Amino acid sequence: MKIWIRGAGDLATGIASRLYRSGHQLLMTELPVPLTVRRTVALSRAVYEQHAEVEDMSALLVHSIKEALEVQAIGKIPVIIEEPEVILKEYQPDVVVDAILAKRNLGTEISWAPFVVGVGPGFTAGVDCHCVVETKRGHTLGDVIWKGEPIPNTGVPGNVGGFTLERLIKATADGVIEPKVQIGDIVEKGQLVAITGGKPVYAKMSGIVRGMLQPGVTVQKNLKAGDIDARCERKNCYLISDKARAIGGGVLEAVTQFERIYGQYAVVVLAAGSGSRFGGNKLQELKSDKPMYQYMLDKMEGLKGFPTYIVTGADDIAEAAKKYGMNIVENKKPEEGISRSVKLGLEACLAEHPEIRGILFSVCDQPELTFSTMFTLIRKAMLRPQQIICTGKDKEMGNPVLWDKKYFSELMKLTGDVGGKKVMQNHLQDIIIVEIDEAELKDIDYRRDLE
Incomplete structure (x- = not known):
């Protein structure tokens, strides 16, 4: 099936991995300046690096739907910066997956395609999409919701290695970010990890830097700019997360059901x-x-x-x-x-x-x-x-x-x-x-x- 995924961040890439390996044709859209923290496992990186490799997937930045189809024909995933109106008119997807993860709907409508999947809070199944996939960690992570809404956004990140809020690296001021550590580096609590808007950002816990925004990105105060993992396993910095895989599994389940009734x-x-x-x-x-x-x-x-x-x-x-x-x-x-x-x-x-x-x-x-x-x-x-x-x-x-x-x-x-x-x-x-x-x-x- 022709599937358009809105967003190409780490969770969207986890969704893409499930669909890609099941033989679907994918097109992903991104912002001109992606704000993906876990960029080593995100195809959004193709926007500023022209191409991106995540596990067995290869993505290329394209500038037209014609070019996108050519990339699909060689088994790669096209990433494009384009308005929804153009995608709907020229690509005409069978399925739309909104994986922007904005905690609110940024304009996706149930009428956009024969099948529309919302991911996370902000969507209502049966109203602005056909179904919603749960993104909250727990026993219902990855569940497909066919009526109503997922668990509301709590503002508290999921527990990873016994830590929640502490694992976030947040901008301390508006301005440009200057990372002082790299993804994969081991850091100690209190260590300088970045400068945002000229002000220092210190780690709130010890662990491995699992995510960090690319240098030169303009950020706002309190924006999530990085992520620390207490488990300190370097290989995890380059693997799609368990959460992304679970959400991807939910989307694949929904798409497969639709494929059977389409x-x-x-x-x-x-x-x-x-x-x-x-x-x-x-x-x-x-x-x-x-x-x-x-x-x-x-x-x-x-x-x-x-x-x-x-x-x-x-x-x-x-x-x-x-x-x-x-x-x-x-x-x-x-x-x-x-x-x-x-x-x-x-x-x-x-x-x-x-x-x-x-x-x-x-x-x-x-x-x-x-x-x-x-x-x-x-x-x-x-x-x-x-x-x-x-x-x-x-x-x-x-x-x-x-x-x-x-x-x-x-x-x-x-x-x-x-x-x-x-x-x-x-x-x-x-x-x-x-x-x-x-x-x-x-x-x-x-x-x-x-x-």
Whole structure:
């Protein structure tokens, strides 16, 4: 897969190592002046040295996407200084991994690529990315989070060799840094290790200098400028850290899951109901100043990697859906029941994607349904093939429902105002319920439901 990694620091390089060794094509972007402390194990070094070697990886600084592709063709990793707009337009990645590690999102959006991974605090899975990888040391380091946020930034570095804050070398003043020791040197507590802005910086502990900013970089007071390791193993100065490898493993797990579902599943949204119980066209009804159908369309921003269809008889819904790249399936006879919409959506999808493994059917009147829930159903279908995957609460089944291709023929036999639940009753042993919040399951059938 074509993967763009934002950032090329030591943790981003750990991520790159996992993906590179798994055969993916990588492009990494960096700042004009990288501020990577552990630069001996970071491909960001290519920015000011033109090339960088880390373990079995070789990176080259490039100045265009054309040049980047040429570097990829010889098994090396291109590092480029470029704006996101250019990368997205010219490289068109399958996957974006934001590994800037800024503790906040610097602009990455879930719509940037078919699959977007956030790394560390500042991201929310299902909102600005598809998933987030945990970066906090501990038992959950490297975990893939598919809904919500990782552990917040505490401001305290992880424990390495029994030390936390003491192992940091921080700038004492604004200005240019002049290192007085090199990476790999053994230093004693209280020893002069650098000068920043004309003021001395002293080691707060004894150990080996594992990281130090390159000479001549402009720093601000209290910026992390170096790192000391009490374990004093020189080889570790030139090896990707255990933390970076764990985070890289999490990213690889996420990318591999996506690779298994990319283009293998489709989404059909049913939006052709008559709204008889509501007493009008409920999908155009405003909820918090937004038409109800728009809540579902907004989720399509994160589904670029999947064929998406909407079954509707409303011209305004069809026009809005086209803007999200959805395929329009017209149903001007909603009075014939939901079975007609199900079959129309299924027929349209299979006509274009006969080898599709499964289809997620979702209704358009569940405004609180989250993108994370929809994506979880697709991932679960990949892990549990030939099953019916649905949402629910306390073992009560609800919508959406992901149907394996095994059940398509039965869905095509539905008639009248009968949906997939009739088929589900015939295969209760094949149903897997994904428990979600009750609010997500609530559909709007009556006007009072809007309250």
